[in-house]
Amino acid sequence: MIIPVKKRIQIFDTTLRDGEQAPGASLTPEQKIVLAYKLAELGVDVLEPGFPISSPGDFAAVETISRKVQGVEICGFARAVRGDIDAAVRATRDAERRRIHLFISSSDIHLRHQLRKSRPEVVAAAREMTAYARQFCEVVEFTAMDAARTGIDDLIEMVEAVIEEGASIINLPDTVGYALPHEYGEMFRRVRLGARGGQKVSYSAHCHNDLGLAVANSLAAIAGGATQIEVTVNGVGERTGNCALEELVMALETRGDALGAETGIVLDKLYDTSRMISGAMHFPIAYNKPVVGRNAFQHESGIHQDGLLKDRSTYEIMDPERLGIPRSMIILGKHSGRHALKDRAAKYGIALDAAELDALYESFKETADRQKAVSDDELLRMVSTATGQQAQVYELGDVQVLAGSAPRRVAAVTVRHLQNGTEEAYTSTGSGPLEAVIAAISQGIAEHISFAGLDLHSLGSGENAQAEAAVMVEWEGCKFRGTAIHQDIVMAAGIAYIAACNAALLSARVEQVREAVFPVVE
The missing domain is CATH 3.20.20.70 (Aldolase class I)
Incomplete structure (x- = not known):
């Protein structure tokens, strides 16, 4: 030939x-x-x-x-x-x-x-x-x-x-x-x-x-x-x-x-x-931009999510990882189904039985109907409630940022260490409030996780508009993503950073849980 x-x-x-x-x-x-x-x-x-x-x-x-x-x-x-x-x-x-x-x-x-x-x-x-x-x-x-x-x-x-x-x-x-x-x-x-x-x-x-x-x-x-x-x-x-x-x-x-x-x-x-x-x-990339846009490899429809989880080729003609794009193809929103929820929980090393999945799905749908998307931070809290087990490693507590005309901003945060039930306070400075908060939170993360990037988007207009933050971190050569939604952009970024760190730390359990939840069919 x-x-x-x-x-x-x-x-x-x-x-x-x-x-x-x-x-x-x-x-x-x-x-x-x-x-x-x-x-x-x-x-x-x-x-x-x-x-x-x-x-x-x-x-x-x-x-x-x-x-x-x-x-x-x-x-x-x-x-x-x-x-x-x-x-x-x-x-x-x-x-x-x-x-x-x-x-x-x-x-x-x-x-x-x-x-x-x-x-x-x-x-x-x-x-x-x-x-x-x-x-x-x-x-x-x-x-x-x-x-x-x-x-x-x-x-x-x-x-x-x-x-x-x-x-x-x-x-x-x-x-x-x-x-x-x-x-x-x-x-x-x-x-x-x-x-x-x-x-x-x-x-x-x-x-x-x-x-x-x-x-x-x-x-x-x-x-x-x-x-x-x-x-x-x-x-x-x-x-x-x-x-x-x-x-x-x-x-x-x-x-x-x-x-x-x-x-x-x-x-x-x-x-x-x-x-x-x-x-x-300083030119933002449109969500629906082909190849590199935020939505180019993300799917909310339950039918699409189900097909993708079974075989990527059902709804994707390109492999995002070949383009250097971290795989985060499932977006959890009101159109998502149980299969996507089960998969996302498995990505955090959490196996759900039928009763736990039903409880999570009911809580998820109620939240998704009220807002455009369900963030990783919210999902982990829902999983903790549905299973009765703590799904997170860290949680962000109080946050205060001192603003003003000085060239440096001062941030004070508390980070809850959920595995042992303790809470510690940390302070740091930065050239802006976001930098100061991220630096303060980093002091509370015991592992050497690197902050790798932040995207901020508005989910509406007017005084009640919320911000969606997506944070990328790097740990042991791999990248992990966390998302959060909040009316305060600084809080959204801080919570998303914590969610990304949780994703990294929970990743060690992922493979054994995925094998149990989604067994390979010969």
Whole structure:
């Protein structure tokens, strides 16, 4: 049997350039350098770290990244203007591998209203500046901006001109997210076959997401002959953003046989990279965001939960753990069933008999009907009541935080050690109330459990809104998650931290309990 060879798609990451152009997403040069290393580890083929002519900070960032980040091609971005090209050339001169990426508009709309030049003038500029850039760099990528709204004959004329002057990569972007997939893929096919020299160069797609079609259009471009896709992590970028790196990569990974294409991205680094970009740009990730969103691998419906517990493939087409995403697929809410409750209790090392499960289920449903979700902290308290046994190791007692104008906050907490019935008080400081409370609680946890991350979400609006906190901790090389709901965000975070610690400490009993509760069927 002959296995078809998949086309290797180059991943061109422009998170630090186009992604940073999203309003409010600006990065410092220092942040760009840190993120550039992360993107290189992720396995992107080409990195566009910024627009060198745009500011001294951007120039410095591109220059430093070119000098320090190895194993990835660095791209200097420039308008079809000598000064821009000169800046891009200088900024990338120390790169291990580099290219110059220049652009000029190609559509009648842009020529008439933005450039206010005739088509012959613009084609001449494209030709001249491509030749100029080619003097300094062997690899020149040319972008015909707004290609998707350009007449095909006009587009071919411009592409032919820059190919003659040495451009080896032709980018045909859907700059305003207007194209439909069949139109966009056909544009690539027609340019590739219709332009003189068109089959001797490579093609790139750069899609915006104004109609939610950026990934679909990028896949259509691949079908039309593109071998490079320009993406951003989390789909950040102008207006509604760009083709999302993680969505494109997983579409090719999941449906690679049908699409005949693959990438070199290191999958288990996708989630951490996504979270790092989100944090640096202060751009939250939507709950329903494909691949990396909070709900991407979480299920509340009892029917779905039952199927997943029997076999993951019933309702999941990707394995979250391959992407570096901690598995927490079962969300307990009013639609959850007994099977999910039994499984969650087993994750805490607690085996429930039929009577205990019935008692827990009744209490759970009553709580779930009153609020959107049932947190781990609440569930453990319900389990303790249903079984008559203490399910938790620690419990958070009183919390007080001293706020004010001082640079440090002071927190005082009490932590109940439920296994021996004692309660101790602890105090600590932090640059904010959350940091101070977590530091104080940590003093009361005897084991060396590391705080690994916190997500906070509002469960409503107005004065009575509650906060949901999800805390990740690490212990003995494994990660554990705890959740809590409270009107006070500091309390929510503190209780979730305790729940995560309980999950870690109870994990030692999990395997033997799961074998008893969910025996393997031969």
